[in-house]
Amino acid sequence: MPERVALTGNDSAAYAMKQLNPDVVAAFPITPQTELMHKFASYVADGVVDTEFVRVESEHSAMSAVVGASLAGARACTATCSAGLALMWEILYVASSCRCPLMMPVVNRALSAPINIHCDHSDSMGARDSGWIQLYSENCQEAYDNAIQAYRVAEHEDVRLPTMVPLDGFILSHTLEGLEVNDDEAVQEFVGDYEPEDSLLNVDDPHTFGMFALPNYYMEYKKQQVDAMEAAMDVVQEVGKEYGEMTGRSYSLVEDYKCDDADVIIVGLGSTMGTAKQAADDLREEGIKAGVLKIRCYRPFPSERINEVLEGAEVVGVMDRAVSFGLGGPLFHEIRSSQWGQTTPLVNFIYGLGGRDLSLNRVKDIFGSLVEAAESDDYEPTVRYVDVRE
Amino acid sequence: MAEKKLLSKQEMIEGGVAEGGTMSKLYTGSWRTYVPLTDFDTCTHCMLCWIFCPDVAIKVKDGKKLGTNLQYCKGCGICATECPVDAIEMKLDSEATDEEKAREDVRED
Numbered sequence: 001m002p003e004r005v006a007l008t009g010n011d012s013a014a015y016a017m018k019q020l021n022p023d024v025v026a027a028f029p030i031t032p033q034t035e036l037m038h039k040f041a042s043y044v045a046d047g048v049v050d051t052e053f054v055r056v057e058s059e060h061s062a063m064s065a066v067v068g069a070s071l072a073g074a075r076a077c078t079a080t081c082s083a084g085l086a087l088m089w090e091i092l093y094v095a096s097s098c099r100c101p102l103m104m105p106v107v108n109r110a111l112s113a114p115i116n117i118h119c120d121h122s123d124s125m126g127a128r129d130s131g132w133i134q135l136y137s138e139n140c141q142e143a144y145d146n147a148i149q150a151y152r153v154a155e156h157e158d159v160r161l162p163t164m165v166p167l168d169g170f171i172l173s174h175t176l177e178g179l180e181v182n183d184d185e186a187v188q189e190f191v192g193d194y195e196p197e198d199s200l201l202n203v204d205d206p207h208t209f210g211m212f213a214l215p216n217y218y219m220e221y222k223k224q225q226v227d228a229m230e231a232a233m234d235v236v237q238e239v240g241k242e243y244g245e246m247t248g249r250s251y252s253l254v255e256d257y258k259c260d261d262a263d264v265i266i267v268g269l270g271s272t273m274g275t276a277k278q279a280a281d282d283l284r285e286e287g288i289k290a291g292v293l294k295i296r297c298y299r300p301f302p303s304e305r306i307n308e309v310l311e312g313a314e315v316v317g318v319m320d321r322a323v324s325f326g327l328g329g330p331l332f333h334e335i336r337s338s339q340w341g342q343t344t345p346l347v348n349f350i351y352g353l354g355g356r357d358l359s360l361n362r363v364k365d366i367f368g369s370l371v372e373a374a375e376s377d378d379y380e381p382t383v384r385y386v387d388v389r390e
Numbered sequence: 391m392a393e394k395k396l397l398s399k400q401e402m403i404e405g406g407v408a409e410g411g412t413m414s415k416l417y418t419g420s421w422r423t424y425v426p427l428t429d430f431d432t433c434t435h436c437m438l439c440w441i442f443c444p445d446v447a448i449k450v451k452d453g454k455k456l457g458t459n460l461q462y463c464k465g466c467g468i469c470a471t472e473c474p475v476d477a478i479e480m481k482l483d484s485e486a487t488d489e490e491k492a493r494e495d496v497r498e499d
Contacts, residue, residue: 097405097406098405098406098407099404099405099406099407100405160404160405198403198407205410206409206410206411207403207407207408207409207410208407208408208409208410208411208412208413209406209407210406211406211407211408211412213406216396217396217397217402220397220398220399220402221402221404221405221406223399224399224402224404224405227399228404
């Protein structure tokens with residue numbers, strides 16, 4: 001029977017990992033991910049899981065170790081954030097291009113400098129082109145649910161790509177929340193056994209892994225990855241639906257909240273979308289038709305679905321908790337690109353860098369400024385920085 | 391030489407995986423500048439060269455070193471550096487005689 005428990009975001013991801021019982025976990029501590037691995041390491045020490053836990057000397061090594069384990073045929077996992085993810089950089093690409101179906105919670109944290117341990121999305125946003133699937137979480141329940149679904153997506157025969165599960169540092173990772181967890185057996189049954197087609201330890205059918213490919217072959221390997229990412233679009237939805245049949249909590253590429261008749265829609269990722277939903281509810285009581293579009297699956301990017309939801313809105317605000325210096329928000333620019341040929345005005349709000357709080361009232365202000373922009377038909381400036389002293 | 395047909399995206403195993411033993415088809419001996427020449431009067435058959443050779447090019451039978459597979463030996467000189475009795479001389483390949491190379495060269499196929 002599913003059970004109602006109180007867990008932090010870190011503990012919920014660790015709990016999912018306990019139930020998934022990976023063959024190999026390699027990790028290096030970094031705030032705010034540290035407690036996640038503390039918790040998981042205690043499951044290892046207590047003999048609750050069968051996992052081989054590898055304590056490595058850096059995140060570069062953590063990712064290298066799990067890539068090696070995955071190629072050897074193991075179901076492998078790690079977790080990190082911020083500078084740790086940045087240090088994994090080189091091997092993130094190796095993992096995706098060697099088609100290692102890893103799962104990795106990323107506890108979003110700002111990048112230095114100035115050094116800052118709080119939440120923004122500059123770490124996982126920077127990894128958006130690394131060939132990893134990204135499933136963002138709004139709350140601790142979703143962090144748990146996404147971690148479980150991640151292996152099903154990653155290991156699907158049409159996909160075979162690593163999957164990142166970003167969850168907001170501190171806002172989720174250190175916040176206690178009531179959530180429902182599945183039975184261990186139900187999770188085991190849902191993910192099944194991992195049986196890779198080829199593996200290093202299959203000596204009866206030897207293969208060469210991580211080989212060299214010159215210009216006459218490299219592009220075909222990259223196109224295979226592109227195709228796999230495209231296939232993931234359907235698989236994310238199928239797995240999310242099947243997970244819903246088991247738990248009553250279905251998942252898709254995006255979640256549209258009160259968007260059907262909305263005049264003004266806010267789009268974004270992660271925990272802020274919870275605040276935005278409350279703001280939309282409150283504003284609807286005041287007669288403003290507000291809606292929220294939460295992007296759960298950021299890679300592959302669900303352009304088609306986004307356009308369907310945004311169609312009919314008078315104005316759309318895109319919330320970015322990261323900045324691409326010299327351009328604006330990454331999510332904004334991808335949505336604007338998806339919207340080619342559409343006429344809905346889009347405004348970008350860059351907020352919450354380094355963990356700056358975005359209150360419920362501030363989100364209502366943002367909705368209000370969108371309504372104002374639509375009324376006056378003036379959308380300048382297109383990229384706005386929320387709560388910056390200047 | 392007939393042009394080799396390249397595999398299509400669909401024909402290739404995904405993820406940079408290929409059949410086993412692909413390096414056996416790559417004759418790295420053509421990269422060589424220096425050739426190892428073993429003095430078998432000095433060699434004690436300690437097998438350190440066999441352990442250290444990164445290309446598995448040292449050929450051994452019944453506990454005795456037979457020589458080096460020059461089809462694969464890149465001439466890196468690790469064997470000569472590691473040899474505890476200095477039995478291996480690295481000589482410019484262009485200066486080594488055909489006889490010297492023939493004595494060293496042991497191939498399985």
